[in-house]
Amino acid sequence: MTVKSPPPSLGTDVSRSEGAIAAPTQNRLRALWHPDVIAPIIVGVMALALWEGAVQLFNVPPYLLPGPILVWQTLLTEWPDLFRSLMVTLQITVVAFLLATVSGLLLAVLFTQSKWIERSFFPYAVILQTTPIVAIAPLIIIWFQDSTFVALVICAWIVAFFPIVSNTTLGLNSADHTLQNLFHLYGASRWQTLWHLRLPSAMPYFLGGLRISGGLALIGAVVAEFVAGTGGARSGIAYQILMSSYNLQIPRMFAALAMTTVLGVLIFVGLTWLSNRLLRHWHESAVRREN
């Protein structure tokens, strides 16, 4: 006679609960009252008020320092022109940023596949990064005379791609050693290890690189536009800043500057959002802590 017993199992008296922890429902309106939002807004409003007050009180002429209200009015009247230029700059920024992302990722993967490739090429990536873009932009613009757009994209790419390469390389190399052993034990191919272990491990680093590079691509584009000056056929936002300052249209210059800054902030916020979204399940930087 045999007694059939249930199959043995480890740790049988564990209480069950649903695996997925429901995301806390977030009241969006209440989120706006969060100190992270409200505190900087108060500071900003106070600074603007102080600025406007000082300009009015001391009768500062607008060609020296326009008040925020005047800048705002100029922004509204000049919006069509400025916005069109900003879109040109944005286009350069986005193309350069995408190129930097793809080339940075590919180069980082290549680096981690062979120590020799990394040894041979990494110093040149560093050199590219440390050369001041203002100094080489004229050269690049001369080389690509036929297309200012290409020249500007290259300049912005040079500035943007290094943080992605260096961060992603670091990330690919910091895959957990025990997990690497585990993959080896289970006979994982090089490709499997790359795809299932190294790339996911590198994700937070890569996204960190993107957040830096997004802003840098914009700066690179603006700087290159400055260097290109009025020569370019298509006029980006830097061209508008430059022209306004030549013509002593200082409020217009401030308006263009403000738009550039806001664009930079939007890029950063967007990439931060993307990063938090992709990492929210597992990485310390994006996980909602409960202790």
Add this chain to the structure above:
Amino acid sequence: MASPAIALHQVDKIYANGMVALQGLTLAVQPGEFVSLVGPSGCGKSTVLRLMAGLGDVSGGVIEGPAAGDRALAFVFQEAALMPWATVVENVHLPLKLQGKSLRASRSPIQAALNRVALQGFEQSYPRQLSGGMKMRVSIARALVTNPSLLLMDEPFGALDEMSRSRLNRDLLNLWEQYHWTVVFVTHNIYEAVYLSNRVLVMAAHPGRLVAEVAIDAPHPRDEAFRTSPLFNHYCREIAHHLAAGETATDMRTTTPPSPAVLP
């Protein structure tokens, strides 16, 4: 006797920094046997297990056993070593995925492995949502999912509290009694070693070597009563004695200021 599941002949291991981790180690593990390795910290227990798994090369001697990539082999590391970006199911799926089996095709072995470690209901959790003991159980489920015949475990319960440890001990023994894997189990804990094993190998440090071998002649299934029996105490005392003797011998060898690079 049948050929051993795994055998080491006069194995030396010297790390790149000159540390002699193992010297002249000879041992064999028979199929279906549960063997424990005990010894002081740093005596080379993890090194032995890693060499058995084909992680790293021996500096001298020969190892006969499964090669890396062999499907019969599974390893449970000292730490849980889960992929933080993957859910419990995806983590347990890993060995099968690396064999080219899709998640869909692996549903039933994954579920079976999770059932064995009582983690039903946590399939979609991420490692950070689990306690230390639960992470360790996921790690064990991942080892079991391929139905290995040789299980190498490196202090799998070392980081757990006494209650979880004894529960998991009992459950591991139940599983072993049912499936008759070959198990090599590393531990600091003498009681755990005696309770689980057919044979306990005692190691000493500097250099890492075997100092004694104690066969635990107690019938299976072993219950809680065994843990408090005079026989159990007798074995524990015997192993403690061998460990102490090993330490003394190590101290005698290193009367001069210890230098890892110097061969005795």
